[in-house]
Amino acid sequence: MKNPSIFVPIILSGGTGSRLWPVSREMHPKPFVKLADGQSLLQKVFLRAHYLPNVTEIITITNKEYYFKSKMEYEKNVWHEILPHSFLLEPCARNTAPAIALAVLRILAIHGPDAVLLILPADHLIENQDAFLQACQQAFSLAKINKIVTLGILPASLETGFGYIECGDSLGEGYQVAAFIEKPTAELAEMYLQSKKYLWNAGMFCCKAGVMFQELKQHAPDLLQAAELCWERSQxxxxxxxxxxxASFALLPTISIDYAVMEKSQEVAVIAAHFDWQDIGSWEAYKKLHQADSNGNTILGDAILIDSQDNFIHSEDRMIASIGINNLAIVDTPDALLITQRGRTQDVRQIVQKLKENAHESYLTHRTVTRPWGSYAVLETSAFYKIKRIVVKPQHSLSLQLHQYRSEHWVVVEGMANVINGEQEYVLKTNESTFVPMKTPHRLSNPLDSDLIIIEVQTGSYLGEDDITRLEDVYGRMKE
Structure with missing residues (x-):
């Protein structure tokens, strides 16, 4: 970028990525899904933003339930402490327009109307950082002359699952947008591919904060007014x-920025980006990130396939064996197994909807759940008992809490625990145990520099995770 005064990448980390179930869950959405190199999509977009020149700060907009998980993802990057970054935490999902409106209000309050923002969805994969930087430089030049500049992707194949942007008059660095087009038919997508006038809409754009504020004021005044009320009432x-x-966030409409502003504004430009971009929106798209064997099978994990061709196998723990199967996608996790024809992977969201309707936990969480202090895994459960493996990170502690409907037995299997149990405080070493009656304030802490691992057996009439009354919490979760 050429001597920008203020430049702020904004990472949009929302959505559930339901088509990547069972790896993606409502409490473990697509941005947290790991790729072959071990990095999550969220880590990759954070690094992508960090490597841009002259960045003032990075803002991540996400659900409040993902805050600690997002922080832990960023802390895996060696650069996370070098560049200022902060979070806007949403209480619920309201699509991209409310999120962007609130980010604009945040930037206006801190940096003023000439600050340039760059919107980056957290669930996209971009391979070529140099080409991405070049596209951002082009977008920045047009943003400085008060354009809202979207980054269009040159189509590499016939795609009916993406929206398209039609290029209009040339603006030097890019084009005036002639039209935004919804997901087309195959015949139209083929015409767009041959035309070279149509680009994939990647949902990334660059503009001044003041310009977006004025466009919201003109085209979505009710949304902007509701966002201003929410901003005023937020701590x-x-x-x-x-x-x-x-309360005020709940009054915001659920609407995308494309519908609210981009399709109505006369100030929208597009540049044709030349980097390798992928929206990993299904298991078929995820499969394309990996090399197939000589039989066309893509295998991630342990699998033995006999007389089987053109399959996608993803296994986290168990061995998968097959005989005589073709064109299937099989995704196995400790608590859920997906089997579908590869041509139907876009329909996996229908499974997730059925799970939600049936209140089945596998739509919401994995068997292993991350917490700011560590993690827990449910090993076995029934109506009146639940067995967990709890891992507490070094020098971390759970909240001081109590439960109305369950008691707990703890057995230390590795490490040492500091325990508060009612009026008592004591130490548990490996192979030692304790009992915590229901309605008794208690806390578990790890004083060592290595993990504490305990087995917890819960018994009671109700074993839901919402039966927690927090009395003290170093992570700021007292309102939950």
Whole structure:
């Protein structure tokens, strides 16, 4: 970028990625899905933003339930402490327009109307950082003359699952947008591919904060007014995050920025980006990231396939064996197994909807759940008992809490635990245990520099995770 005064990448990390179930869950959405190199999509977009020149700060907009998980993803990057970054935490999903409106208000309040923002979805994969930088430089030049500049992708294949942008008059660095087009038929997509006038809509764009504010004011005044009310009522006394006011946020409409502004504005331009871009929106798209064997099978994990061709196998733990299967996608996790024809992977969201309707936990969480203090895995459960493996990170502790409907037995299997149990405080070493009665305040802490691992057996009339009354919490979760 050429001497920008203020430049702020904004990472949109929302959505559930339901078509990547069972790896993606509502509490473990697509941005947290790991790729072959071990990095998540969220880590990759954070690094992509960090490597841009002259960045002032990075803002991530995400659900409040993902805050600690997102922070832990960023902390895996060696650069996370070098560049300022903060979070806007949403209480619920309201699509991209409300998120962007609130980000604009945040930037206006801190940096003023000439600050340039770059919107980056967290669930996209971009391979070529140099080409991405070049596209951002082109977009920045047009943004400085008060354009809203979207990054279009030159189509590499016939795609009916993407939206398209029609290029209009040339603007030197890019084009005036002639039209935004919804997901087309195969015949139209073929015509767009041959035409060279149509680009994939990647959902990335660059503009001044003041320009977006004026376009929201003109084209979505009710949304902007509701966003201003939410911003006014939100607490802003934390340097790491702003938790958006729940009651006023709920009044915001659920609408995308394309519908609210981009399709109505006369100030939208597009540049033709030349980097390798992929929206990993299904298991078929995920499969294309990996090399197939001589039989066309793509295998991630342990599998033995006999007389089987053109399959996608993803196994986290168990061995998968098959005989005589073709063109299937099989995705196995510890608590759920997906089997589908490869041509139907876009329909996996229908499975997720059925699971939600049936209140089945596998739509919501994995068997192993991340917490700011560590993680827990449910090993076995029934109506009146649940067995967990709890891992507490070094120098971390759970909240001081109590439960109304369950008691707990703890056995230390590795490490040492500091325990508060009612009025008592004591130490548990490996192979030692304790009992915590229901309605008794208790806390588990790890004083060592290695993991603490315990087995917890819960018994009671109700074993839901919402039966927690927090009395003290170092992670700021007292309102939950």
């Amino acid at each position: 802003k006394n934390n340097t790491d995050f702003i938790e958006l006011d729940e």
